[in-house]
Amino acid sequence: MPIMEGGGRFLMSNIQSVQVEHPCGLDVVRGVLVSVDKQRYILSVHLDADAEFIRLGAPVYVSLLFMNDAHRLNASVKSKSDLLVQLQVEQKRAGQDRRRARRYPLKMVAHVQQNGTAPVEVHLQDISIYGAGFRSLHPWEVGQHGTLILTLMGQQLPIRAAFEVRHCISTDAGYWRIGVRFIQMSRVDLMWLKRLFPE
Structure with missing residues (x-):
């Protein structure tokens, strides 16, 4: 699959894979992150398989793997074409209450x-x-x-x-x-x- 690079989109080289989860934990599908639009907060992911819960506008959790660490985000499905989906990253981290200067x-x-x-x-x-x-x-x-x-x-x-x-x-x-x-x-x-x- 070609990697998209212009217009603020580029490879996330430190992330090895992505896991997209149903908000209630009912289903999980893995995939590969192909690009990110840093200005619009959009992740483009190629899924390993299709999943019914990944549909336009649906809320999802996205777990990004940085080497040995996983980082979980709230997102919603912005677009979907076969196994290629665009996920809109939301402001609040999944399951995280806001508190100042969290490390x-x-x-x-x-x-x-x-x-x-x-x-x-x-x-x-x-x-x-x-x-x-x-x-x-x-x-x-x-x-x-x-x-x-x-x-x-x-x-x-x-x-x-x-x-x-x-x-x-x-x-x-x-x-x-x-x-x-x-x-x-x-x-x-x-x-x-x-x-x-x-x-």
């Missing part, structure tokens, strides 16, 4: 950049719309600024967030735990993070 566990490789230098690999541990935590082989000073680069949605259009370091803690394992507060990002990236990781 979502998200273990994946990310990159950080400082003052125009080459990006350095780090291991993301958690994220919210306000900040993130990651492990680094190198210490950062409190108050230091940098840019976090996340390829949640593919290599073509990564999410970039300028940050300020709030804490840096050394560990016996030889790395540092860094906590950062986001201080600037594009409106499109911010709105997409709000859909994926609501407060």
